[in-house]
Amino acid sequence: PDKTAKRRAKHLNVHEAGKADCGVKSNLKSIPGVMTIRGCAYAGSKGVVWGPIKDMIHISHGPVGCGQYSWGSRRNYYAGTTGIDTFVTLQFTSDFQEKDIVFGGDKKLVKLIDELQELFPLNNGITIQSECPIGLIGDDIEAVSKAKSKEYGGKTIVPVRCEGFRGVSQSLGHHIANDAVRDWVFDRLTPEKSHFESTPYDVAIIGDYNIGGDAWSSRILLEEMGLRVIAQWSGDGSLAELEATPKAKLNILHCYRSMNYISRHMEEKFGIP
Numbered sequence: 001p002d003k004t005a006k007r008r009a010k011h012l013n014v015h016e017a018g019k020a021d022c023g024v025k026s027n028l029k030s031i032p033g034v035m036t037i038r039g040c041a042y043a044g045s046k047g048v049v050w051g052p053i054k055d056m057i058h059i060s061h062g063p064v065g066c067g068q069y070s071w072g073s074r075r076n077y078y079a080g081t082t083g084i085d086t087f088v089t090l091q092f093t094s095d096f097q098e099k100d101i102v103f104g105g106d107k108k109l110v111k112l113i114d115e116l117q118e119l120f121p122l123n124n125g126i127t128i129q130s131e132c133p134i135g136l137i138g139d140d141i142e143a144v145s146k147a148k149s150k151e152y153g154g155k156t157i158v159p160v161r162c163e164g165f166r167g168v169s170q171s172l173g174h175h176i177a178n179d180a181v182r183d184w185v186f187d188r189l190t191p192e193k194s195h196f197e198s199t200p201y202d203v204a205i206i207g208d209y210n211i212g213g214d215a216w217s218s219r220i221l222l223e224e225m226g227l228r229v230i231a232q233w234s235g236d237g238s239l240a241e242l243e244a245t246p247k248a249k250l251n252i253l254h255c256y257r258s259m260n261y262i263s264r265h266m267e268e269k270f271g272i273p
Contacts, residue, residue, distance in 0.1 A: 044173020062131025210235025
């Protein structure tokens with residue numbers, strides 16, 4: 001129809017021989033505050049990489065909409081007791097309001113972390129997944145993370161700068177999340193945290209989110225071959241498994257697009273092929 005054709009004209013075109021591209025309008029950054037039908041950087045970090053880690057609480061830091069949009073939409077299966085020692089299907093948000101945009105949300109984030117510690121004392125760590133307004137107003141989530149980590153005896157609290165508008169798709173969110181693991185988990189490993197008895201057959205499944213339980217099937221096959229799977233990233237995964245991964249003898253990469261960054265880092269720093 002003419003009306004639809006006019007609306008779609010910038011998004012649909014025929015590629016002609018000899019031309020570099022077909023002139024389609026695409027690959028644009030998301031507009032802050034505007035919901036996109038495709039993923040954003042926040043979706044890549046919270047929805048894909050960090051969200052399935054079951055024993056950590058993942059805070060959607062910003063207005064309620066992004067967390068609601070990402071809540072329970074992926075079937076990241078996990079073993080554990082929801083609300084006690086596993087939190088994948090729960091939704092935690094700082095619920096930004098206008099006054100938080102004006103005056104900043106740092107104090108609200110501090111209060112939220114304290115409440116989570118009281119309500120869910122068996123959580124093994126917290127991530128702060130920043131939404132668009134956090135980057136726009138400049139909330140210092142790193143300072144809050146460091147202060148609360150120190151207050152709670154060195155607890156792993158990870159600030160993730162995954163504001164949605166930072167990338168044209170989920171993909172940058174994967175990269176940002178990978179870098180957050182490197183900087184806030186790997187780089188803070190101490191000898192007591194690194195206590196791990198390795199074997200020559202230790203492998204890690206990287207980039208499998210256990211959608212519908214597929215990582216469990218992969219794990220069974222690998223273990224029947226005589227390998228020992230010491231970590232799943234990140235479906236049915238845990239913080240302890242992330243910390244153990246540098247001891248693996250081989251990283252088996254399933255989703256290259258989302259986990260090649262951390263895999264390359266482990267190859268360079270720890271010599272894991």
